[in-house]
Amino acid sequence: MIINLRIDNFNMDSQEYSADLSKEKSIAITLLPNDKQPNHFGAPACTSKTLEMGSYIGDTKRGGSCNANVLTMIPHCNGTHTESVSHIIDELIPVYQSIEKSVFPSVLISLLPEPSLKTKDSYIPFMDESNQVITQAQLNEKLSEYSDEQLQGLIVRTLDNDNNNNRDKKTRVYDNEHYPPFFTNDAMKYLVKRKINHLLVDFPSVDKMYDDGKLSNHRLFWNIVEDEKKTNDQSTVNKTITEMVFIDDEIEDGIYLCNLQIPEINTDAVPSRPILYPLTEMNKT
Ligand SMILES: [Zn+2]
16 A cells, blocks of 8 residues: 655645655664764763663573663763753753644754854853854854744754764764854844744754853743743743754755654653654745
8 A cells, every 4th residue: 555645735934835754854863872972071871781680681682581771871962862941940841841743844054153253243151262153144144035934943954064084973072172063142042033943953052062051042042041940931941952963964955844753751851853854845836
């Protein structure tokens, strides 16, 4: 039986789109426990070990009836993950409750981060001379052609993808030699103004790696007051940030339907698997 894997008559800005569900592309990094994996902040790596309880061994190669492993991970530091506002406040609003619709239109853009000295944008607490940043002007240039409706999700690929061996973002250890790029505060204010609900980036944090714990961009994104650890009336708790995605070179910039797949775990960050489906404009004249 052939199933038509398309969503037709998908409307956005009075334009009809068709989404081809047979052409899905994952932009998650495959997480390899006990193996090479990306790492942020010097945190312990993701590991997997056999469950052993009494006479039970969760390993068929060692005579066990089935396999069962104990996974240890730090979602924020071990690979592709999605986080909620609870990353920076006391109250727990788990990621699965923050995502009202797990499928949404998204725009994918590619940018070459700029030396911090080149921009007049600001950042709290400060930018180091060696930092590479994404500026408001860069975002404005790429996103002015898209409507707010198309920009329910934004996926940012930093260039280039393969600058040190093939695909090294999949296993990159972020440290002073591989200091990750981040948004200026002006860039983040622009994204807030454009009402981006779900922000996905291929670097490990929207903030500077060593930022004195300010997390100023995270605070701007969810509208949490500086140094506060609670929401206010203006906070936007139904937004998410996904960090350390990997967008293969073959995936072109443009509009997609994004399906943000996550497990339902009561916590502030979970490993995630964003899937992109190409969107085609129908009856384009
Ligand atoms: Zn994170």
